[in-house]
Amino acid sequence: MQTNLHIVIGLGATGLSCIRFLTKRGIPVIAMDTRDAPPNLSELQHTYPDVRIYTGQHWPQDILNNAKVLVVSPGVSIKIAPIQEAKSKGVAVIGDIELFAQYNKAPVIAITGANGKSTVTTLVGEMAKCAEKKVAVVGNIGTPVLDIFQDNTTFDLIVMELSSFQLETTHSLNPTAATVLNITPDHLDRYDSFDDYVAAKHRIFHHAQHIIINKQDPLSDSTNIPPTAKKWFFTTEEPKTAEFGLREIDGQTWLTFDHDKLISSQELKIVGLHNLANALSALALGKAAGLAWEPMLEALKNFNGLAHRCQWVAEKEGIRWINDSKGTNIGACQAALDGIGQQLLGKIVLLLGGDGKGADFADLIPQVAKYCRAIIVMGKDAPAILDPLGKIVEAFSAQTMMQAVELAASKAKPGDCVLLSPACSSLDQYQNFSHRGEVFIDSVKKVLTQHVIST
Numbered sequence: 001m002q003t004n005l006h007i008v009i010g011l012g013a014t015g016l017s018c019i020r021f022l023t024k025r026g027i028p029v030i031a032m033d034t035r036d037a038p039p040n041l042s043e044l045q046h047t048y049p050d051v052r053i054y055t056g057q058h059w060p061q062d063i064l065n066n067a068k069v070l071v072v073s074p075g076v077s078i079k080i081a082p083i084q085e086a087k088s089k090g091v092a093v094i095g096d097i098e099l100f101a102q103y104n105k106a107p108v109i110a111i112t113g114a115n116g117k118s119t120v121t122t123l124v125g126e127m128a129k130c131a132e133k134k135v136a137v138v139g140n141i142g143t144p145v146l147d148i149f150q151d152n153t154t155f156d157l158i159v160m161e162l163s164s165f166q167l168e169t170t171h172s173l174n175p176t177a178a179t180v181l182n183i184t185p186d187h188l189d190r191y192d193s194f195d196d197y198v199a200a201k202h203r204i205f206h207h208a209q210h211i212i213i214n215k216q217d218p219l220s221d222s223t224n225i226p227p228t229a230k231k232w233f234f235t236t237e238e239p240k241t242a243e244f245g246l247r248e249i250d251g252q253t254w255l256t257f258d259h260d261k262l263i264s265s266q267e268l269k270i271v272g273l274h275n276l277a278n279a280l281s282a283l284a285l286g287k288a289a290g291l292a293w294e295p296m297l298e299a300l301k302n303f304n305g306l307a308h309r310c311q312w313v314a315e316k317e318g319i320r321w322i323n324d325s326k327g328t329n330i331g332a333c334q335a336a337l338d339g340i341g342q343q344l345l346g347k348i349v350l351l352l353g354g355d356g357k358g359a360d361f362a363d364l365i366p367q368v369a370k371y372c373r374a375i376i377v378m379g380k381d382a383p384a385i386l387d388p389l390g391k392i393v394e395a396f397s398a399q400t401m402m403q404a405v406e407l408a409a410s411k412a413k414p415g416d417c418v419l420l421s422p423a424c425s426s427l428d429q430y431q432n433f434s435h436r437g438e439v440f441i442d443s444v445k446k447v448l449t450q451h452v453i454s455t
Helices: 013-024 041-047 061-065 081-088 096-103 117-130 145-149 194-205 273-288 293-302 330-341 361-371 382-389 401-411 433-450
Strands: 006-009 029-033 052-055 069-072 092-094 108-112 135-139 157-161 177-180 210-214 230-234 244-249 252-257 260-264 311-316 319-323 348-353 372-378 394-397 417-420
Touching (some): 006 013, 013 029, 013 041, 013 069, 013 145, 069 081, 081 092, 096 145, 108 117, 108 273, 117 135, 117 273, 117 293, 135 145, 177 194, 177 273, 230 244, 230 273, 273 330, 311 433, 319 433, 330 348, 330 361, 330 417, 348 382, 348 401, 361 372, 361 382, 372 382, 382 394, 401 417, 401 433, 417 433
Parallel strands (some): 006 029, 029 052, 069 092, 135 157, 177 210, 210 230, 319 417, 348 417, 372 394
Antiparallel strands (some): 252 260
8 A cells, every 4th residue: 555645536626626635735646537538637637747647447456455545526426346446455435525624623514405505505604704704615515625725724614515425425524513404315326225315414413513403304303413412403383492493473474593583584585485494594503603693694684595596686666586597397496486475475477488398387387376476488388388377377478588577577566576487498598597597687687777667
């Protein structure tokens, strides 16, 4: 075994960050990737000419077996034969999060889950900034965790989003606060069973000081929690003692802790019951990590949500405009309608359409009937949408996003929400869902400056 040899497997953004981190510390590195031409190959060859690189399907097993550590990127299954053979020879198999944990000194808030983890991670980061903390927001959300060590900056707090793939190779992380927001079946091509997937998620609780649990999702709890850890609970129902939840007080929905009112949902820009759950979990994480109420609530009040995911765009004449362009299928549109409709005083004017990919739009009938004032359809599958839904509420067709927004402005009333949640792919008219969302935002801004909305 070569003394201290680390082999980095996978040359995406995470793998490159591992190589930067290790070479800066003088640790010998070899790089491997199953692809013949991985995305960062030329940058790696130019920046680190001394690092040996093996690409393609045939790696030298003797080198793997004689390494000290394999640092495996989350996109690579640790169950592949070359890694398993090296592991059987006593070679440690870790990921970038474990490497980070072995060097990190700053407090960590760790977040995983099936849905909402990027929103909660971003929101907790904003809360820490409002509390004047030097904070890094990293991990599965985009910025590789090891990159925070590049310029020797000292952080007061590190907020990280973690995937099950990252957690399955992590052993030493000791978060100040950790949560599994929710769990639904996913990535079962990488796990032998759903139970194995759940167990990977629950690894986030190992060594954690505070555990935040979704009271409405039993899988967010675990029997494998340190006995010294303090548990905090959140729910979108009425909370019990020392829990975060929602209370109806004087006709308003309040986010509360125990019996203390924190903030009214009407003061928030984010919409939908799912986003109130995200807000409650973020407050619980921040409270567990010692953040004060005032900066957390200020951050929450100003938080627009993530781009294209039930994102607040504008409000005028009592009408909210929401961009959910990432709602590219029936299920996502149903979730947006349910989440927003349950909290709305008025009705929804729904913009939808594009390439439906063979979906049955009749599945939207219950939500459209319950929550919508009107629908405005556009794109390739507009006729397929109008056929079942045009019988349920007022329905209009538009050739462009600007026409759709102008129609929506003429139909919406105070207390309503105009929601772009297309239930379709965007590729018939746009580059991608982000492009579609940006065109919607631009159209809304233009229309709201030119027109007075009808009452």
